[in-house]
Each structure stands twice: as C-alpha cells, then as structure tokens.
Amino acid sequence: MVPELGRPASPRRSGSDLLAGAWRRLLALSRVIVGLALVAGGVVWAIARGISLYGLGPSGFYDDIAQPPLLLVLIGVWLLFRSRRR
Amino acid sequence: MILTQLQVARAHWLLGALFLGLILEEYLPRATRDGRAARPRSLLVPWALMLGGVGAWATTVFADVVHDMLIHFLWGDILFLAGALELARRRGVYERPWLDAVLPIAFIGCGVLFIVHEQIDPGGPAAHWHVAMGSLLIAAGILELVRVTRRRAALIPLAVLPLTGFALALIAIPVAAAS
Numbered sequence: 001m002v003p004e005l006g007r008p009a010s011p012r013r014s015g016s017d018l019l020a021g022a023w024r025r026l027l028a029l030s031r032v033i034v035g036l037a038l039v040a041g042g043v044v045w046a047i048a049r050g051i052s053l054y055g056l057g058p059s060g061f062y063d064d065i066a067q068p069p070l071l072l073v074l075i076g077v078w079l080l081f082r083s084r085r086r
Numbered sequence: 087m088i089l090t091q092l093q094v095a096r097a098h099w100l101l102g103a104l105f106l107g108l109i110l111e112e113y114l115p116r117a118t119r120d121g122r123a124a125r126p127r128s129l130l131v132p133w134a135l136m137l138g139g140v141g142a143w144a145t146t147v148f149a150d151v152v153h154d155m156l157i158h159f160l161w162g163d164i165l166f167l168a169g170a171l172e173l174a175r176r177r178g179v180y181e182r183p184w185l186d187a188v189l190p191i192a193f194i195g196c197g198v199l200f201i202v203h204e205q206i207d208p209g210g211p212a213a214h215w216h217v218a219m220g221s222l223l224i225a226a227g228i229l230e231l232v233r234v235t236r237r238r239a240a241l242i243p244l245a246v247l248p249l250t251g252f253a254l255a256l257i258a259i260p261v262a263a264a265s
Contacts, residue, residue, distance in 0.1 A: 027123035027241050030114045066096040068257045071103035079110055083117065 031083035038076030045069035089148050095261040101141055102256030108134040109253060112189075113246040123241050129176055135169030135192075153206045157199050164199075168192035190230035193249070197223030215259055222252040 026033075046069035054063035064070070089097075112131045115123035142162035149155045171188045174180035200220025204213050226248040233243050 024123055027115050028117035030123070030242065031110070031116065034110060034114060063096070066100055068099050071099055071257055075103055075107050075110070078107060079114075082111065 029083075031079050035076045035079035035083060038072050038079065040076075042069045042072030042074075042076060045072065088150050091261055094148075095259065097141065097145065098259050099257050101138060102253050102259070104134055104138055104141075105256060106250065106253035108138070109246060109249040113243055113249070115241045125239075125241060127176055129173065132169040132171075132173035132176060135165050135172065137169075139163070139166030139169060151207075153203070157203045157206075160199055161196055164192050164195045186234040187231060190227045190234060190245075192227075193223045193230065193245075194227030197221065197225075197227060212259070215255065219252050219255050222248040222255070226252070 049069065051067050051069055052063075054060035065074070108131055111126065111128055111134075116126045118124050139162045142158045142165060145158035146155045146162070149158060168188050168191075171180070171185060175185045175188075197220045200216045200223065204210075204216035204220065207213070210216075226245040229245040229248070230243060233240065233245070
C-alpha cells in the first residue's frame with residue numbers, strides 16, 4: 001500500500017464553528033467598520049451640503065471644526081486610531 | 087451674554103460628537119493582540135461624561151430661558167455624577183454591584199429630561215427632536231438595564247443602536263431647532 005503524501009489533514013470544523021469564528025473576527029473589526037462608515041458619511045455629507053470656511057485663527061478654527069460633517073469625520077478617524085490591536 | 091442660535095447649534099453638535107465618541111468607545115469591542123474581540127473599559131468614557139456635564143452646566147450660564155437653565159443644570163448633574171461614579175469604579179477606588187446600573191439610569195434620566203423639556207415648551211421648534219431624542223435615550227437605558235440585570239455579556243449590546251441614533255440626531259439638529 002502506497003502511503004499518502006502531502007500535508008496532514010486539518011481537523012474538520014463544522015459550519016457553526018466557521019460561522020462563530022467569522023462573527024468573532026467581524027466583532028474585532030467593528031471599530032474599523034464603524035470608523036470607515038463615519039468618515040464616508042461625513043465626506044458624503046460635506047459634498048452634499050457643503051462646509052463653510054471661517055479662517056485659520058483660533059475662533060475661525062473652532063467654527064471650522066464645529067460643523068456636523070467634519071465632526072463625523074473626526075470621530076471616525078479617532079475610532080480608527082482606537083481600533084489598533086492592544 | 088446671549089449666544090446666537092448658530093453658536094447654540096454648534097454647542098449641540100460638539101456635544102453630540104463627544105457623545106458619539108463616548109458610546110462607540112464604550113460599546114464597540116477592541117481587537118486584542120491575538121485578534122480576539124474584547125470589551126474595553128476605558129478611562130476616557132468617565133472623563134467624557136464629566137466633560138459633557140461641564141458643557142451642560144455652561145449652558146445654564148448662557149441660556150436665556152429659565153426652563154433651559156433648569157433642564158441643562160439637571161443634565162449636567164446626571165452626566166457629572168455618572169462620570170464620577172464610573173471613574174471611581176474603573177480606577178478600582180469604589181466597586182459595588184449596583185454600579186453596573188449607573189450608565190443605564192443616567193441614559194433614562196437624561197431621556198426623561200428631554201421629554202420634560204418638550205412638555206414645558208411643546209410649541210417650540212425643537213419639540214419633535216426632543217421627543218425623538220428622549221425616546222431613544224430611554225429605550226437605550228431600558229435595554230442596558232435589562233442586559234446588566236440579566237448579566238448578559240454581549241460584546242456589542244443592543245443599546246448601542248438607539249444611543250448612536252441619539253448622538254447622530256444631536257449632531258444633525260438644525261440650527262433653528264437648537265435650544
């Protein structure tokens with residue numbers, strides 16, 4: 001009898017195990033997904049409604065930032081930053 | 087000193103962004119080094135709650151209507167108290183089982199104040215917004231209260247949906263409706 005060559009067979013995993021594993025990986029990526037969605041939403045909002053520019057001084061900078069589309073982008077970027085593995 | 091309606095709206099948008107960041111930080115799991123999802127217990131959350139409380143108190147100074155002063159003062163009290171208790175717990179200074187209910191009860195309390203705000207000024211331009219936002223907060227608080235009393239360790243609790251809806255409503259509130 002010829003011995004079978006190649007890699008040893010990996011233990012079989014059931015469909016529910018695969019689904020559970022995929023769900024856990026998706027949960028671990030939830031911050032990245034939500035962060036990207038917020039950035040995309042903010043960009044679409046800014047394109048659709050427009051944003052105002054108030055200048056680069058301290059007061060103007062606050063007025064620039066405190067606009068809903070930019071706030072969404074900021075929160076999205078911050079969430080992406082906080083999604084790093086630790 | 088009376089703020090313009092645009093300045094009032096900006097304060098609401100900033101508070102909404104702070105709240106959105108706070109709840110996503112609290113309720114979305116983080117990936118650990120081995121790729122697993124784990125529930126974060128960040129110290130940023132209680133600090134953000136207390137910062138929101140200070141912002142609500144500041145409104146008391148700038149508001150030009152008595153019921154706005156009273157309601158924002160009470161919102162500030164609830165947010166600051168919840169933030170202080172959460173901070174004590176996360177630092178390990180004070181640990182009691184009932185502290186699990188602090189955030190849900192804070193959500194419900196703030197939601198009830200939204201409804202009270204609308205009841206005092208039912209004809210105001212923000213009446214519908216207040217009812218919607220108050221209902222979302224109350225729904226989130228009840229969902230969280232049920233979860234913590236049943237000791238269910240869901241990685242993403244259901245309450246994150248109404249809480250996100252509330253924060254997005256606060257960010258999107260029109261200038262004319264901000265009060």
